[in-house]
Amino acid sequence: MKRLISANQLTKNYKARCVVDHINVDIQEGEIVALIGSNGAGKTTTISMLLGIIPQDSGTIEYWTSDYKKEIGTQLQSTPFFEGYSVEDNMKLFAAFYGITLTNKKIDDKLAAFDLLHVKKTPAIKLSLGQQKRLAIIVTTLHNPKLVILDEPSAGLDPRGQKEIQHIIKRLKESGVAVLFSSHDMLEVMNVADRILIMHHGKIIANGSPDDLIAQYQTQNLEDLFFELTK
Ligand SMILES: Nc1ncnc2c1ncn2[C@@H]1O[C@H](COP(=O)(O)OP(=O)(O)OP(=O)(O)O)[C@@H](O)[C@H]1O
Numbered sequence: 001m002k003r004l005i006s007a008n009q010l011t012k013n014y015k016a017r018c019v020v021d022h023i024n025v026d027i028q029e030g031e032i033v034a035l036i037g038s039n040g041a042g043k044t045t046t047i048s049m050l051l052g053i054i055p056q057d058s059g060t061i062e063y064w065t066s067d068y069k070k071e072i073g074t075q076l077q078s079t080p081f082f083e084g085y086s087v088e089d090n091m092k093l094f095a096a097f098y099g100i101t102l103t104n105k106k107i108d109d110k111l112a113a114f115d116l117l118h119v120k121k122t123p124a125i126k127l128s129l130g131q132q133k134r135l136a137i138i139v140t141t142l143h144n145p146k147l148v149i150l151d152e153p154s155a156g157l158d159p160r161g162q163k164e165i166q167h168i169i170k171r172l173k174e175s176g177v178a179v180l181f182s183s184h185d186m187l188e189v190m191n192v193a194d195r196i197l198i199m200h201h202g203k204i205i206a207n208g209s210p211d212d213l214i215a216q217y218q219t220q221n222l223e224d225l226f227f228e229l230t231k
Pocket of ligand 1: 014019037038039040041042043044045046
């Protein structure tokens with residue numbers, strides 16, 4: 001398997017406070033990696049550094065491609081849809097950023113696959129939260145990225161909405177896309193992740209498949225493991 005990202009000893013300080021502390025992160029082609037940790041653990045800061053949105057203070061990040069910003073799909077905690085524009089027009093505008101022209105068929109196919117065809121003409125900002133999250137994943141995958149990074153993609157969703165996001169993440173993997181996502185939902189992580197990274201006070205304190213880590217630490221489930229390691 002090809003390595004897409006390899007971050008080595010990545011560190012970020014805010015004033016005198018170290019919020020990401022010499023972490024190593026690697027993501028392989030086609031795998032689903034969950035980044036979990038309590039509020040303030042450093043997940044979003046880590047994601048922002050991997051995306052080149054904020055610079056690290058020390059450490060290195062290697063990417064599989066020199067043009068990684070164009071080849072990674074991103075959904076941060078909220079996606080700024082264009083106000084007053086329909087779902088369809090938002091898709092066209094986001095596609096234009098990537099230099100892609102969408103055919104009507106491609107738009108309809110994408111929307112149908114994400115159960116959004118019936119809201120094609122609705123202003124994007126009027127969609128329900130679950131619909132907006134699905135649309136956000138559509139717009140971030142229009143350019144067929146090899147890696148998608150999602151910051152808490154199911155936050156605030158009801159159980160059905162959460163299931164839909166899990167299903168979408170699995171579908172991305174089936175189509176060969178690697179996914180790095182952050183989450184607070186252990187069931188969701190258990191359902192979809194091949195590997196988890198547990199962050200605590202800026203450090204990665206566990207890295208492995210959920211089943212292997214549960215066996216290694218002899219806990220009942222992922223939630224118990226998380227509480228055990230982050231107490
Ligand atoms: N721009 C900033 N200036 C100062 N401190 C910051 C800044 N951004 C983040 N922090 C601090 O860095 C720490 C890590 O924040 P981060 O958002 O990465 O955590 P997180 O794990 O994503 O949390 P959550 O689960 O709540 O989203 C927090 O203590 C936060 O207050």
